[in-house]
Amino acid sequence: MYDHNNGQVVIVGGGIAGLATAKLLSENNFHFAIVERSYKLGGHTKDWACMATDNCNRCHSCAVFDYEEFVASSPHGEIFLRHELFSVTRSTSGISSVGIRCIDSGAERELPVTALVLAVGFEPFDPIEKGFWGYGTFEGVMTLSDLNRLMRLDDLNTIRPGNGDPLNLAFFQCVGSRDKTIGADYCSQYCCAAAIRAALRTIHQYPDSKVTIFYIDLQIAGKTAQALMDKAQEKGVRFLQGVPGEIQPIQDGGLQVISEKDGQNVVERFDRIVLSIGQRPSSSAIAISGITEAPLNEFGFFQTRSQFDPVRSPLNGVYIAGSCSGPANIPDVAMNAGKVVSAIIKDIEQTI
Amino acid sequence: MNSGSLAGSYETMNLIKNATGQNDVDICVTCGQCVSRCFLSQSYPDINPRKIIRKILLGREQEVIDSEFIWACTLCGRCTTDCPKNISMDVVIRRLRGLAWAQGKAPSRLCEGIEKIKEFGNNTGVDAEEFQETAEWIAEECEDELQEIFEGASNVPFDRKGAEILYMPNPREYTSNPNMFQAYLKFFAHVRADWTLSSKVFDVTNWPYYLGDQDDAVALVRATVNEARNLGAKILLTTECGHGFKILRKDTQAWLGESIDFEVLSIIELAHRYFKEGRLRLRQGAINKTVTYHDPCNVGRKVGIFEGPRELLKFISANFVEMWPNRKYSICCGGGGSVSQNSDMGSKRLEHAMWKRDQILRTGADILTTSCQNCLTQLGDMQSRYNMPVEIKSVMELVVEAIEPLSLP
Amino acid sequence: MLNLHKNNSLSCTVPNQSALVVGNGLTASMVVAAINSVGLDVTHARFGSNSSTLFHSCDNESFITFLDQLIEQLPTVEGPQGGPTEIVPCENGFLVTFDSGESHEFGSVFLAIEGTLKPAPKDLPAEVTTITPDRPTASVVSSVCFLLDYKEITNPSIGAHSIRVALENQIAGGHSFVLLRQTPVKGLLGETLYEAARLAGVRFLRYGTKLPKIERLSTPIESSARFKVSVADIIESGEEISFDCDCVFVGANPIIERLPDGFRNLLSEETDQQGFLIQDSVHCLTGKSFHKGVYCVGPSSGCVDLFETMMTAASAAVDAAAWLNFANAPQSEEKMSVTEQCIRCLTCIRLCPHSAITLNAEASRSNVKVSTVRCVECGICVAECPRTALDLNNFLEDSFSSLIDRLKTETSEDTIVVFGCYRSAGRAISEINLPGNVIFFPVSCAGRLSESILSATLATRVKGILILGCHHGNCRSNNGTDWARVRLANMSKRLGSLFGKVGVISYKTLAPNESARMLRLINNFSSSAFGISD
Numbered sequence A: 001m002y003d004h005n006n007g008q009v010v011i012v013g014g015g016i017a018g019l020a021t022a023k024l025l026s027e028n029n030f031h032f033a034i035v036e037r038s039y040k041l042g043g044h045t046k047d048w049a050c051m052a053t054d055n056c057n058r059c060h061s062c063a064v065f066d067y068e069e070f071v072a073s074s075p076h077g078e079i080f081l082r083h084e085l086f087s088v089t090r091s092t093s094g095i096s097s098v099g100i101r102c103i104d105s106g107a108e109r110e111l112p113v114t115a116l117v118l119a120v121g122f123e124p125f126d127p128i129e130k131g132f133w134g135y136g137t138f139e140g141v142m143t144l145s146d147l148n149r150l151m152r153l154d155d156l157n158t159i160r161p162g163n164g165d166p167l168n169l170a171f172f173q174c175v176g177s178r179d180k181t182i183g184a185d186y187c188s189q190y191c192c193a194a195a196i197r198a199a200l201r202t203i204h205q206y207p208d209s210k211v212t213i214f215y216i217d218l219q220i221a222g223k224t225a226q227a228l229m230d231k232a233q234e235k236g237v238r239f240l241q242g243v244p245g246e247i248q249p250i251q252d253g254g255l256q257v258i259s260e261k262d263g264q265n266v267v268e269r270f271d272r273i274v275l276s277i278g279q280r281p282s283s284s285a286i287a288i289s290g291i292t293e294a295p296l297n298e299f300g301f302f303q304t305r306s307q308f309d310p311v312r313s314p315l316n317g318v319y320i321a322g323s324c325s326g327p328a329n330i331p332d333v334a335m336n337a338g339k340v341v342s343a344i345i346k347d348i349e350q351t352i
Numbered sequence B: 001m002n003s004g005s006l007a008g009s010y011e012t013m014n015l016i017k018n019a020t021g022q023n024d025v026d027i028c029v030t031c032g033q034c035v036s037r038c039f040l041s042q043s044y045p046d047i048n049p050r051k052i053i054r055k056i057l058l059g060r061e062q063e064v065i066d067s068e069f070i071w072a073c074t075l076c077g078r079c080t081t082d083c084p085k086n087i088s089m090d091v092v093i094r095r096l097r098g099l100a101w102a103q104g105k106a107p108s109r110l111c112e113g114i115e116k117i118k119e120f121g122n123n124t125g126v127d128a129e130e131f132q133e134t135a136e137w138i139a140e141e142c143e144d145e146l147q148e149i150f151e152g153a154s155n156v157p158f159d160r161k162g163a164e165i166l167y168m169p170n171p172r173e174y175t176s177n178p179n180m181f182q183a184y185l186k187f188f189a190h191v192r193a194d195w196t197l198s199s200k201v202f203d204v205t206n207w208p209y210y211l212g213d214q215d216d217a218v219a220l221v222r223a224t225v226n227e228a229r230n231l232g233a234k235i236l237l238t239t240e241c242g243h244g245f246k247i248l249r250k251d252t253q254a255w256l257g258e259s260i261d262f263e264v265l266s267i268i269e270l271a272h273r274y275f276k277e278g279r280l281r282l283r284q285g286a287i288n289k290t291v292t293y294h295d296p297c298n299v300g301r302k303v304g305i306f307e308g309p310r311e312l313l314k315f316i317s318a319n320f321v322e323m324w325p326n327r328k329y330s331i332c333c334g335g336g337g338s339v340s341q342n343s344d345m346g347s348k349r350l351e352h353a354m355w356k357r358d359q360i361l362r363t364g365a366d367i368l369t370t371s372c373q374n375c376l377t378q379l380g381d382m383q384s385r386y387n388m389p390v391e392i393k394s395v396m397e398l399v400v401e402a403i404e405p406l407s408l409p
Numbered sequence C: 001m002l003n004l005h006k007n008n009s010l011s012c013t014v015p016n017q018s019a020l021v022v023g024n025g026l027t028a029s030m031v032v033a034a035i036n037s038v039g040l041d042v043t044h045a046r047f048g049s050n051s052s053t054l055f056h057s058c059d060n061e062s063f064i065t066f067l068d069q070l071i072e073q074l075p076t077v078e079g080p081q082g083g084p085t086e087i088v089p090c091e092n093g094f095l096v097t098f099d100s101g102e103s104h105e106f107g108s109v110f111l112a113i114e115g116t117l118k119p120a121p122k123d124l125p126a127e128v129t130t131i132t133p134d135r136p137t138a139s140v141v142s143s144v145c146f147l148l149d150y151k152e153i154t155n156p157s158i159g160a161h162s163i164r165v166a167l168e169n170q171i172a173g174g175h176s177f178v179l180l181r182q183t184p185v186k187g188l189l190g191e192t193l194y195e196a197a198r199l200a201g202v203r204f205l206r207y208g209t210k211l212p213k214i215e216r217l218s219t220p221i222e223s224s225a226r227f228k229v230s231v232a233d234i235i236e237s238g239e240e241i242s243f244d245c246d247c248v249f250v251g252a253n254p255i256i257e258r259l260p261d262g263f264r265n266l267l268s269e270e271t272d273q274q275g276f277l278i279q280d281s282v283h284c285l286t287g288k289s290f291h292k293g294v295y296c297v298g299p300s301s302g303c304v305d306l307f308e309t310m311m312t313a314a315s316a317a318v319d320a321a322a323w324l325n326f327a328n329a330p331q332s333e334e335k336m337s338v339t340e341q342c343i344r345c346l347t348c349i350r351l352c353p354h355s356a357i358t359l360n361a362e363a364s365r366s367n368v369k370v371s372t373v374r375c376v377e378c379g380i381c382v383a384e385c386p387r388t389a390l391d392l393n394n395f396l397e398d399s400f401s402s403l404i405d406r407l408k409t410e411t412s413e414d415t416i417v418v419f420g421c422y423r424s425a426g427r428a429i430s431e432i433n434l435p436g437n438v439i440f441f442p443v444s445c446a447g448r449l450s451e452s453i454l455s456a457t458l459a460t461r462v463k464g465i466l467i468l469g470c471h472h473g474n475c476r477s478n479n480g481t482d483w484a485r486v487r488l489a490n491m492s493k494r495l496g497s498l499f500g501k502v503g504v505i506s507y508k509t510l511a512p513n514e515s516a517r518m519l520r521l522i523n524n525f526s527s528s529a530f531g532i533s534d
């Protein structure tokens, strides 16, 4: 039987990656300390809405509540909200302690470290960079996060047309992903499935809604992919290849786009357009990379040792959890946490 | 359903790739952005930029080569502004035009122009002597005004070695539109520019570029560059021109494979620079009207000049309004890329320009400015065709109107 | 290391730190390695084929290095051949019986078998074969076409494998074509492969809803092209391309192999229509089944790729270590009390989704025994026990009695009772303020609400009862919500006449992040209970 009760793992970031890592660590007799910038645990996942249509559609966003409850009540851990990392002290085998600072009071403290886990997550792409879509300019253009916020607040009715007409909603996929011009030539992994779920959820609440998903290259391969696609087709979600590059507001308050259907350029009108925004590296990645010297890759995500060792930083004693090593969806992040903990256990056993 | 062949597809694909060193069309992810940004999408409902790429990939490029669309395209590049794979549609279309031209399918007016260029060095057929005479005659027409600025300002300088600026006009200035030339003369006089014209090279335009005739396009650039070197100019200054300026500014080094030791500037950039330096003094709010600005595709989207002209216009006009969309996302006037020179396109180019027309009308401006002679022609034609209640001027014309004469020391 | 049990007794001792891995391919190897890294003892029972549907036998350099390292690390302890015929949960682990008849006890068991490939779709020419680990060599074959996403989304592993082989063939001087609907790129890993193949000259032809046509050329001449392939372009504008090629492979997805009997019986409630195991993924996301200590990794859990298998293996191993840690720790208190009322009808044993209940073998007592480490306190058994012999110590039946007493005295005309699962409604409620006439009562699971509790509550003349369970498929006990629905349906049949006179009862599902919706559901229910339709 192994026993690592003398070890403390410091986790930077209290989102789903940090929480999942902390839970598994704690269950394996580790102490953990979570250092989180914001006022709350749970990160982006906490803001996402349930996508169930009476049946759970496996969006996994509610998983964060179980994690949070476990972590917050764990006797093996400490949680530092509104704190940030500002220094690391190195030892021969890795990192021996880190300095953290309270963002509000400036109070500093030193935490001993057996392993340092970076779980700083991602930054949602800000579509204001893409002027053609008029996000921030046209009222009807929103992001997938905005739509989730509406659903979370049960305010989906606010986007229905006032005159009682059915809602005509469109999703634009790959906004800020798979795009060389902004240094994001990668797939963000979560948005295709998220958009399909949101479409199903909308139709479930308002069955007369018409939903079109404009996509480039649906990336929903995996366990639940076919079932999700079948369901979408059954519910009449329309899939159109090609994402309109420009949105024009029109007189009646709707939005007009040009797309190609059966070889013809056609003009279509929608009430709302949802931009499925991609994941970009966390805004704190550069600073944390500077403090810890954990290197970043060409996209600005934390580099890992190899494609098949996706949780260890090239820097000894530092582990990369969740979407700060590359875009990921919730179940992938949670699985990745398992890999992180297994790597920590293994490395510690080897040094003993 | 029509079928294509793979062999042809490889050939054209590679041609496009090799000619440009980029535009690996095979990389297109059919994202579809370009479909909706082309202002021709409604005029040609069964073709669009993406489809052109797909046809090439599927070995059916001949259909595109034979289509009118490649000649209606203004090479504005708006469709692929944000192409996630960095494909430039204007480059692709120019290659296709090159293929059409080689097959003898290029519009006759453009072919004639090319012949003239080969003979005279410019597309109008004006020779050196004629050019010199015309330029002097145009200057005489406004001699009084020029002389008022300073004694001797009406003398047009030719082939002055060592002059700081070599000025490259657009043939329109010494044929159909001499008042533009006069405006520039006044500008030069006011800022006391150290400038010259060349009697050998006096055409900024580059028609072979339009035709995808790369060899002749490069030859023209080389001639211009050689002349600038020969005269020892520090600044190669182009008139308010779109494609000619863009080529000299952006493509010269890559095309010639050598670096150049002078600056290439558009006259609006120079005006803006002098304005910032205080060398060009303007009367604030001198133009007591509502003014708007059309970003020419080449000057704006392709070269990236957005703020200079706006700063000048905002300063001299009582009220400046923007069109939407603007800057990088500006809608093409519909006359670029040889379309307004190509008589085959006739009035179609005006019918294609609805997006632009509506956009202009929405601003409610009194004066519509731009800084490309090609756009000016097109906008002027649109104005008469659609009775648009705006006055059309170049930025420099308006700037010259607002100049406050330097008090001589 | 292993405790060999000669008898089939259901009571067993602590199985310490051992895990059983059942499978024969790369998945099993990865699981063995993962378990070993977290310090558990591994027994590897070889079962099923080793022709991994993941097609790992490729020349990708880093991949080969990775596999070498993996194999190197393996401390495999060979176990009995063949799959378990019986897996019986016991106190802190499982008693597993093998083909040979021998039984061993393990702390956790891992299902890590490979899948088999479906046959090639019938409407393709017979010569079109499915993509398998072996690939054509360029010396024989000059142009190869891979047909992916034909009628169903191709498994990402098979997609990636096809691209790899296409790339090899291209490099070796052949021509490769990949026909697909969506690029199988998973993460930066996949995108690199795709790009390498594209740059090497592999032609990717994407098609849309119109499927490609593959025709066997009718007059094949020796060593000439054998197939004519026609593909309509993805943009569906009527453009089509056709070309000839020497051979065509179609990507068929893996289906689950026959499970060893032991797993089939244990997990019978937990498979989906395709036969893939439904994992308890909402709660733990580690390849866990609803049976604590049972994990499914790799193709048996569904359409997964190599990378995902590796990750699942690691996190399942970590979770197993945690489970054994927990199972072996001293448990402070019993979760359930069982009274002498028990008549050993076995209802609870049959219904417990977590296999927490076994017969009590202690001679002095003739009832059932509830495993403290397995029980999650949902109370489905409590609600269904015909003799009310069971009670949850932390969620006492008495609390309902007190509620009902309270309702009897305090109920006013407009009182509404909301029973909500503490996991969903119980959390969501923290963000909202309930109207004054609403009494919220958190329950351990919607499946805990027995018909008798509901009838007794109705009988207090409350205006209405709203049950808020978790969404179907997100119940921690797999089917607690379904129980609530079934009981309600039964009641409305039996008490049909009562409804409407006494009060109304309704049932809805909820997630913890649906506070706002919860409020709306309650308000809507209130208004409908008072005859106001919304």
Ligand code: SF4
Binding pocket: A049, A050, A051, A052, A053, A055, A056, A057, A058, A059, A060, A061, A062, A063, C282, C471, C474, C510, C511, C513
């Ligand atoms: S996983 Fe998602 S869809 Fe399912 S219950 Fe949770 S939040 Fe709702």
Ligand code: SF4
Binding pocket: A173, A174, A175, A177, A178, A186, A187, A188, A189, A190, A191, A192, A193, A217, A218, A219, A276, A278
């Ligand atoms: S998941 Fe879908 S929408 Fe998101 S980047 Fe990938 S392909 Fe685009």
Ligand code: SF4
Binding pocket: B027, B028, B029, B030, B031, B032, B033, B034, B035, B049, B050, B053, B079, B080, B082, B083, B084, B085, B086, B087
């Ligand atoms: S914008 Fe670029 S990638 Fe997108 S369809 Fe057009 S050419 Fe292809």
Ligand code: SF4
Binding pocket: B037, B038, B039, B040, B049, B072, B073, B074, B075, B076, B077, B078, B079, B080, B089, B090, B093, B332
């Ligand atoms: S006209 Fe402009 S937008 Fe249209 S294809 Fe040509 S370059 Fe693209």
